Amino acid sequence: xxxxxxxxxxxxxxxxxxxxxxxxxxxxxxxxxxxxxxxxxxxxxxxxxxxxxxxxxxxxxxxxxxxxxxxxxxxxxxxxxxxxxxxxxxxxxxxxxxxxxxxxxxxxxxxxxxxxxxxxxxxxxxxxxxxxxxxxxxxxxxxxxxxxxxxxxxxxxxxxxxxxxxxxxxxxxxxxxxxxxxxxxxxxxxxxxxxxxxxxxxxxxxxxxxxxxxxxxxxxxxxxxxxxxxxxxxxxxxxxxxxxxxxxxxxxxxxxxxxxxxxxxxxxxxxxxxxxxxxxxxxxxxxxxxxxxxxxxxxxxxxxxxxxxxxxxxxxxxxxxxxxxxxxxxxxxxxxxxxxxxxxxxxxxxxxxxxxxxxxxxxxxxx
Amino acid sequence: xxxxxxxxxxxxxxxxxxxxxxxxxxxxxxxxxxxxxxxxxxxxxxxxxxxxxxxxxxxxxxxxxxxxxxxxxxxxxxxxxxxxxxxxxxxxxxxxxxxxxxxxxxxxxxxxxxxxxxxxxxxxxxxxxxxxxxxxxxxxxxxxxxxxxxxxxxxxxxxxxxxxxxxxxxxxxxxxxxxxxxxxxxxxxxxxxxxxxxxxxxxxxxxxxxxxxxxxxxxxxxxxxxxxxxxxxxxxxxxxxxxxxxxxxxxxxxxxxxxxxxxxxxx
Numbered sequence: 001x002x003x004x005x006x007x008x009x010x011x012x013x014x015x016x017x018x019x020x021x022x023x024x025x026x027x028x029x030x031x032x033x034x035x036x037x038x039x040x041x042x043x044x045x046x047x048x049x050x051x052x053x054x055x056x057x058x059x060x061x062x063x064x065x066x067x068x069x070x071x072x073x074x075x076x077x078x079x080x081x082x083x084x085x086x087x088x089x090x091x092x093x094x095x096x097x098x099x100x101x102x103x104x105x106x107x108x109x110x111x112x113x114x115x116x117x118x119x120x121x122x123x124x125x126x127x128x129x130x131x132x133x134x135x136x137x138x139x140x141x142x143x144x145x146x147x148x149x150x151x152x153x154x155x156x157x158x159x160x161x162x163x164x165x166x167x168x169x170x171x172x173x174x175x176x177x178x179x180x181x182x183x184x185x186x187x188x189x190x191x192x193x194x195x196x197x198x199x200x201x202x203x204x205x206x207x208x209x210x211x212x213x214x215x216x217x218x219x220x221x222x223x224x225x226x227x228x229x230x231x232x233x234x235x236x237x238x239x240x241x242x243x244x245x246x247x248x249x250x251x252x253x254x255x256x257x258x259x260x261x262x263x264x265x266x267x268x269x270x271x272x273x274x275x276x277x278x279x280x281x282x283x284x285x286x287x288x289x290x291x292x293x294x295x296x297x298x299x300x301x302x303x304x305x306x307x308x309x310x311x312x313x314x315x316x317x318x319x320x321x322x323x324x325x326x327x328x329x330x331x332x333x334x335x336x337x338x339x340x341x342x343x344x345x346x347x348x349x350x351x352x353x354x355x356x357x358x359x360x361x362x363x364x365x366x367x
Numbered sequence: 368x369x370x371x372x373x374x375x376x377x378x379x380x381x382x383x384x385x386x387x388x389x390x391x392x393x394x395x396x397x398x399x400x401x402x403x404x405x406x407x408x409x410x411x412x413x414x415x416x417x418x419x420x421x422x423x424x425x426x427x428x429x430x431x432x433x434x435x436x437x438x439x440x441x442x443x444x445x446x447x448x449x450x451x452x453x454x455x456x457x458x459x460x461x462x463x464x465x466x467x468x469x470x471x472x473x474x475x476x477x478x479x480x481x482x483x484x485x486x487x488x489x490x491x492x493x494x495x496x497x498x499x500x501x502x503x504x505x506x507x508x509x510x511x512x513x514x515x516x517x518x519x520x521x522x523x524x525x526x527x528x529x530x531x532x533x534x535x536x537x538x539x540x541x542x543x544x545x546x547x548x549x550x551x552x553x554x555x556x557x558x559x560x561x562x563x564x565x566x567x568x569x570x571x572x573x574x575x576x577x578x579x580x581x582x583x584x585x586x587x588x589x590x591x592x593x594x595x596x597x598x599x600x601x602x603x604x605x606x607x608x609x610x611x612x613x614x615x616x617x618x619x620x621x622x623x624x625x626x627x628x629x630x631x632x633x634x
Contacts, residue, residue, distance in 0.1 A: 060475055085477045086381065096472030098464070100401040101394060112390030113476050115381045 009073055009160055009191040010036040010059060016067035017054045028054040030215035031068070036208075041182070041192040043202035046212035047308055052195040053093050053164055055212070059193065060090050060162050072160060086115040089158030091149045093165050093195075099138035103129060103148055106137060107155070114156040127151040128177065142169035150178065154185065161185060163194045167201060179204060199300045211307050218307045223300055230298040230306060231256050232272035234279060236290035237263050246286075253278045264292070272297055387478050391486025395460070399490050409456040409491060413447040413498050420444075420567065427569075433600045437512030442594040443566040444502045445525070446586055449532050450560055452495040453488075455553050457536035460487055462549035465540065470630045484624070488533040499525070516599025520606065524592030527613040531585060534620035541629045560586040565594075585620075588613035 017029035029051045036042040044052045058065045061077030061084060070076065075083045097106050107120035117123075124130045127147040132140065140148065146169055153161060163182070167175040175198075182205055186192055196202055202209050203223050210220040219226050238244070244260055254271035269275040276295050283290050399406055417440055424439050464470050464487060473483045506512040515521045539556065543549040561567055564586035570578045581587055588609040595601025595609070 062471070062474060082477075082479075085475075090475035092468070092472060092475060094468055096468030096470075098394070098398050098467060098469055100398050105394060105397060109390050109394040110476070113382055113387045113473075113478050115477060 007038045008035040008071075009038045009040075010042070010193060011071040012055075012059060012068070013070075014068035015055065015058060015065050015070060017051075017058055017063070018066040019054075027066075028215055029058065029065075032212070032215070032217055033068075034210055034217065034220060036191055036193060038191055039186070039189045040207045041186045041194060041205055043206035043209040044193070044195040044212055045197070045199065045202050045209055045304060046195075047197070049214075050212040051215040052212055054215075056162055056164050056193065056195055060088070061085075086156070087158060088160045088162065089153040089156060090162045091153040091164060091166055093168075095137075095145045095149055097137045097145070097148065100136060102134050102136055103140070104133040106148065107152065110152045111155055114152075116157055117155045118157065120155075123151045123155050124148075126154070127181065143171060143174045146170055147174065147178070150181070154181075158190065160191045160193070163192060165195055165197070167196070167198065175201075199304055203300050211304060213307055219303065226303050227298045227300050230303045231268040231270055232275075232298045233266060233268060233296040233302075234272070234276055234294070235264060235266040235296075236279075236293045238265060239263075239288060239291070242288060248278060248282050382477055384479065384482055388482045388486045388489070391473070391478065391483065392489035395487050396490040396493075399456075399460075399494075405456050405459055409452040409494055410498075412451040413444065413495075414501075416447040416451075417444045417502065423567070433598055434594075435510070435512070437506045437510040438594060438597050439569070440510070441503065441506050441512060441597060442590045444506075445499050445593055446560070446564060446566040446590050448495040448498040448502075449528055449586065449589065450557050452498055453491050453529070454532045454536050454539075455550075455557055457488055457491050457533050458539045458543075458549045458553040459546055460491065461537050461540035462543055463546045465629060466546060466632050468631070474630055480630075484533065484537055484628075488536075492529055492533065495529070496525075512597070515597045517596045517601075520592045520596030520601070522596075523610070524589045524596065524613060527617050528586075528589040531613070531617045531620045534617070534624050535585065537628050538620065538623045541627050544633060556585075560584060563587070565590045582608070583612060585616040588616070 012035065013033050015029055015032040016027065019026045019028055032051070032055055034042070044055060046052045057063055059070050059072060059077060061070075061072070061081055064078045070078070072084050073087055077084045077088075101109070103124065104120065107124060111117040111120050111123075121130060121133070124133060127150050129144060129147050129151060132144060137145065137148070146166060150163070150166060153163070166182070167178050170178060179201065182192060182194070186205070192205075194202070194205065206223060208220070208222050209226065211218045211226065219229075238246075240263075244258070244265060247265075250258060250267065253267075254269050254274045256268045256270060258268065259266045267275060267279075272295065279290070282288075399409075420440060420443055421436075424436050427439075429435065429439075461470075461484075470483060474480070478486070503512075535556065536553075539552050540549050543552040563581040564584050565581070566586070570581055570587070573581060582591075591601065591605070591609040592613065595606060601609070
């Protein structure tokens with residue numbers, strides 16, 4: 001998808017952002033590199049404080065980067081604002097509308113400031129806010145404000161759309177309809193850069209995604225690629241009188257590691273079908289009932305949690321505060337339990353731009 | 368979704384600087400109408416101040432100064448408009464829009480920075496100008512003040528002031544963390560201008576050293592130019608001095624905005 005260099009609508013190279021002054025600078029973005037092809041939907045995932053918004057704001061051209069390079073549609077979005085802005089749409093993480101204006105007044109104002117804007121009523125209708133036209137912004141619910149923000153972001157039919165946590169505060173139905181709309185836009189050729197902390201959102205919408213952790217990319221690829229590097233799970237309860245030693249030799253089942261908690265056993269495997277089949281055949285032959293049997297393929301959530309844990313355990317950035325140190329200690333204990341934790345390596349797209357994550361981990365391990 | 372929406376603005380209008388600024392100004396005017404406290408302060412304070420000043424001026428001995436009650440009151444009244452209708456209310460507006468993240472949001476769009484600041488300032492500037500007009504007519508009717516002898520000085524002074532004072536308001540707003548704080552931040556310059564720029568107390572009555580300091584305040588050259596424009600008694604030397612000070616303040620204020628204006632709340 002991303003083979004043709006000229007098709008990259010967003011190019012980010014070794015991006016850095018530093019907040020501060022006052023002698024206590026904080027580097028929120030620490031060398032982020034990725035690109036988004038035309039018509040692609042790219043999701044930036046990460047915990048709070050991972051640097052998602054800081055990264056996106058640089059790409060939107062709201063601030064100059066402390067280091068590295070950004071190109072949007074071939075232009076520097078900060079220096080060459082006039083060339084980029086008419087072709088992009090931005091939805092910030094927080095609204096930013098005067099609370100005393102009505103929905104219609106807000107939309108009308110924004111339309112007059114947007115090249116090629118569609119009629120305001122039509123835009124509001126598209127996000128299901130037409131019936132709220134005469135309501136003041138301060139009286140909207142959180143979800144309605146998000147939808148108003150979305151309506152304004154797509155008002156001019158942008159080539160590139162930036163969505164910073166577009167469904168935060170939305171109920172399930174609102175979230176689904178936003179996904180539907182975003183999918184329509186993507187299918188019509190709009191390039192979308194999305195940040196979210198809902199993993200499902202990225203799984204459903206994204207062509208490719210990156211997981212950010214403490215200002216660096218920890219994993220990047222298609223959702224399938226990022227997930228594929230994670231183990232699947234089989235968990236079950238052994239009946240009284242049986243012990244883990246009674247099971248067939250686990251490595252031969254393709255099991256990578258296991259955990260026991262009382263009678264509950266949880267197996268991690270790269271070969272879900274083989275493990276599950278062997279286990280069930282054994283149970284059938286031994287006439288054992290496996291209660292609470294749960295067979296679960298690898299998920300993005302698993303990958304996400306693993307990355308957060310691993311990065312903390314490996315001390316990628318070193319503990320910064322007492323609080324951080326505690327978190328690291330806890331995570332280390334967990335990681336020791338999972339003997340294979342250190343062997344887990346995110347599969348990257350093979351693009352050498354993605355070396356950042358591996359490098360970070362190597363650095364962390366040697367430290 | 369139709370295919371036309373994908374290609375931006377194919378056949379549809381590109382926005383213009385004037386159009387964008389006008390749209391923002393219109394929204395700001397609506398907002399001003401809904402913020403009763405700010406509106407009341409902006410509209411009524413400058414209209415009420417001249418009545419307070421009137422009794423003081425009546426007691427002055429104006430013989431030999433070449434001044435009349437009208438030519439003292441009018442420039443002072445215009446000064447009040449600049450201070451209350453323009454400066455003070457704009458400090459609130461800029462701070463409020465910043466704290467509500469409106470400025471940040473506007474900056475994601477096609478509006479340029481100067482358009483955002485100008486669009487937000489336009490309604491207040493318009494109110495200030497309208498007040499000047501109303502007061503001029505009122506003084507003409509009640510005090511029989513004539514037309515300005517050198518109108519170009521009046522226009523020049525006003526023009527520079529209408530760039531300088533919104534810019535000073537923007538800078539002042541940057542030194543506050545909230546809308547309430549913004550009003551506090553606006554107080555020092557307002558007070559210093561009221562006392563030191565010849566609105567209440569003619570500079571001629573101050574000690575020399577004090578007077579020459581007061582001549583350097585941002586509002587002083589505006590008052591001097593407008594008064595001199597009306598009476599025609601301002602010497603070439605004084606005109607040049609006032610013009611220079613006024614231009615200097617415009618340059619300083621614009622530079623300060625570019626350097627220090629904050630578009631987002633402090634993190």
